[in-house]
Amino acid sequence: RFAQLTGRQYRLFDYLGAEDAERVLVLMGSGAEAAEETVDHLLARGEKVGLLKVRLFRPFAPQYLIDALPPTVTNIAVLDRTKEPGAEGEPLYKDVITALAEHQMSDRPRFKAPPKVVGGRYGLGSKEFSPAMIKGIYDELAKPQAKNHFTVGIIDDVQGRNLAWDPTFRTDANRNTRQCLFYGLGSDGTVSANKNSIKIIGDATDFHVQAYFVYDSKKAGATTVSHLRFSQSPINSSYLIGADDADFIACHHPVFLERYELLDMAAEGATFLLNTELERDAIWASFTVASQRQIIDKNIKLYCINAAAIAERHGMGKRINTIMQACFFAITDLMPTEPAIDAIKQAVASTYGRKGRAIVQQNNEAIDDALAEVYPLNGNWRVDSTRKLRPPVPDTAPEFVQRVTGEIIAGRGDLIPVSLLPEDGAYPVGTAAYEKRNLGQEIPRVDYDLCTHCGKCAFVCPHSVIRSKAFPAELAVEAPPTFQHQQIKGRDYPEGLHISYQVSPEDCTGCKLCVDICPIRDKSNVSHKAINMVPKAPSGPEEKDNWTFFEQLPDYDRRLAKIDTMKGAMLLEPLFEFSGACLGCGETPYIRLASQLFGDRMVVANATGCSSIYGGNLPTTPWAANREGRGPAWNNSLFEDNAEFGLGMRLALDQQRILARDLLARLNGELDATLVEDILNADESDEAGIHEQRQRVAALKEQLAALNTEPARLLLSVADSLCKRSVWIIGGDGWAYDIGYGGLDHVLASGENVNILVLDTEVYSNTGGQTSKATPRGAVAKFSAAGKPTAKKDLARIAMSYENVYVAHVAYGAKDVQTLHAFIEAESYDGPSLIIAYAPCIAHGIDLEDNHRQQQLAVDSGHWPLLRFDPRRAEKNHNPLHLDSKPPSIPYREFARSEARFNMLWRSHPEQAERLLSEAQHEVSQRF
DSSP, rough: OOOOHHHHHOOOEEEOOTTTOSSEEEEEEEEEHHHHHHHHHHHHTOEEEEEESSSSSOOHHHHHHHSOOOOTTTTTEEEEEOOOTTSSSHHHHHHHHHHHHHTTOOOOOOOEHHHHHEEEEEEEEGGOOHHHHHHHHHHHHHHSSSSEEESSSOOOOTTOOEEEEETOOOHHHTTSSEEEEEETTTTTSSHHHHHHHHHHHHHHHSSSEOOOOEEEETTTOEEEEEEEEEESSSSOOSOOOOOOOEEEEEETTTTTHHHHHHHGEEEEEEEEEEEOOOOGGGGGSSOHHHHHHHHHHTTTTTEEEEHHHHHTTTTTTTEEEEHHHHHHHHHHHHHOOHHHHHHHHHHHHHHGGOOHHHHHHHHHHHHHHHHHHHHEEEEOOOOOOOOOOOOOTTSOOOEEEEEHHHHHHHGGGGGGGGGGTTTTOOOOGGGGGGOOOOSSSEEEETTTTOOOOHHHHHOTTTTOOEEEEEEEEGGGGTTTTOOOOOOSSTSSSSSTTEEEEOOOOOTOOOOOOOHOOOEEEEEEEEEEEEEEEEEEHHHHHHHHHHHHHHHOOOOOOTTTTOSSHHHHTSSOOOSSSSSOOOOOOHHHHHHHHHHOOOOOOOEEEOOOOOHHHHHOSSSOBBBBBTTOOOEEEEEOOOOOTTTHHHHHHHHHHHHHHHHHHHHHHGGGGGOOOHHHHHHHHHOOOOHHHHHHHHHHHHHHHHHTTOOOOOOHHHHHHHGGSSSSSSEEEEEHHIIIIIIHHHHHHHHHHHHHOOEEEEESSSSSTTTOBBBTTOTTOOOOTTTBOOOOOOOOHHHHHHHHTTSSSSEEEETTTTTTHHHHHHHHHHHSSSSSSEEEEEEOOOOOOOOGGHHHHHHHHHHHHTSSSSEHHHHHHTTTTTTTEESSOSSSOOHHHHHHHTTTTHHHHHOOOOOHHHHHHHHHHHHHHHHH
């Protein structure tokens, strides 16, 4: 019946191939589609091969397996996409072996001789599984003794299990398919536009269509590659477009020309579409030597457009998706241009209609301009460039970073041999500093004639690219000529101490939040501030030299920094830097602040979510160490148990400390008595006390090393636990309010000394914008298409009910000093602390350039009251609750109208929107 309804019929095992096949592959899953494509190609050339697709794995049906195999089979390769540590083979391989062995011992075996069976692994670590690899497996089966327990797609130079295969092998189906590649940046709309293109072409033509989208775990700003295929026949190509195969390539951002040899992917006679702001006569010189040679040798047709200028002209910001999509249809013949453009405009109306007619009109006008302004670039080309690809990491990077991290960044991770990977899985920290993504076309520059050294620009920077250092003036004698610094302002700092605010030009994303927060304006030109965005191109090399010099300057002594002031706190080195978070991210400034204040002693349990993705995924990590090698110890846990995970860290550290103090007391007679006494009674309530304790413990370890006793060796192993450790449990609202709330509540009730940081975006940001219990009433999100009908959970009030939990509600863009003080107070509190941090997100339907404005509106409307609840105040007979924001000064409507997550409801369900708004306003009024 299913077959009648769908035209597809599945058996427990489906065999494809020659009836008299001698070599057969057995596998299940999507890899079987690429295998089918390969079998068809080999059959057309007379090879006796076959493929058995496993449709039902459990319960396993051995007799059906036997009946499906051709009786002529002599060699079988069973492929599993898994590795079973400790087992003698993988699951499907073992089942097939058992089925064949038992059948062969039966009364009437089907095979003249038992087939030889080998097992192999494919696709591990998301590795490709292409027809070339599959052909390599069939070639292996043709050998007298095929390799067993092999891998394919992995360069295994340790155990030598990998099979050789010819990467130039292509199937007939591959050659008869139109293949297109699109290189874009996360959140520029490239992926969405290509999904739409696939639908348009699939609906309007006879083409079968397929799309794969490749992007790493970085957020907005990451490289995305869209692989689109079109064919008159069904497409079984369950693999990515390979080198020399793409008939069309679009480069949506010119920075890719510096990172990747895109045209390695181009086929003979391919079309290349480049988005560039360069003048026509300067474009050819922007290509590398290798790219110019590819264009000439492969006879590649060039088309160009300044999509960024069109987007800016129509108020579309960085979103160039519909512009580039229109160009794709205009210069390819997949379908007539006019109906394609009509379909794009219909999709625009469907996608953006809820956000208002103006946005739809902007896109439609931009599409029309794209058709008029895309142009072919012709010329009598010759290879005359001197440009080469920028190395993925600097030559000064450590060997591991160059040989492993850099290769992954360059997109060549699949070519890394096993021998280069760390045996224990430990990767170096601070590697995000080597990546240098060069996303910002503009970078900030400080005007020292206006700058008051307030530190706000460094405080709000989401990617830690603006730093401040205070240093003796004489250290800048040999600085580059354009390096800026001046006497630090303020009575707390001595004469001759200079300060510099420096930007890392290659790491800046151009989000403009530093300029937005700057409070100082030129009285004669109010548009000019103490920090302003300038084009990166003219000053880029100079600023790069300035940053290199700035990095080698010594960090300011933490014992002298006035960390309760913005200026003083921003002199501390951030140990969370250059993350892959979205441009203008609302979460990362809080994490960076914690790393500045406490990073040299932090132990972090990070719930799965945005913060674990931009914080800990390969190839790089933004968590770093200082020059002494001290830095946060970071680990990622599951969604549901992160609070318990962090509590376990705290309890383990406490037990180590108890053991160390006990051993220290027992060894008192063999150690310096004064040293022991000072360690046991150390005051580590400030930076000076922490530094002194570390010095004492270092001296203790020297004495212990000289004692050749078991207690001394044991104490030496746990001696560092005598120094203060700061445990932080970090995650988003999906974890804290929802999935991990039970564990969070348990930890709050435990009374243990842990610090909990909730990055509250009021929605499941990492998984695509689903409603959480933190989502406010009336907001539209996935699973709340008609607006969330219930109020946001009041996590702060729940925590305050315990009376012994420090609680803070903060929004750094609305009141930065309150945020700073909350972090310092929370960490100093000997008990559980909870900081709930407001974090605007692209899921709110806002441009993150307006991050600070949205925080201010949230506070001013009463949606996000700023508060601190400190149980220590109650011990002094003071009210433990201190409200840091004033009563609402604007209607809740003004805040809600500024965000698409709220205002789209007025277009789809206006009466519902008004009702929910009224209820939300009532909640605010009741709260105050």
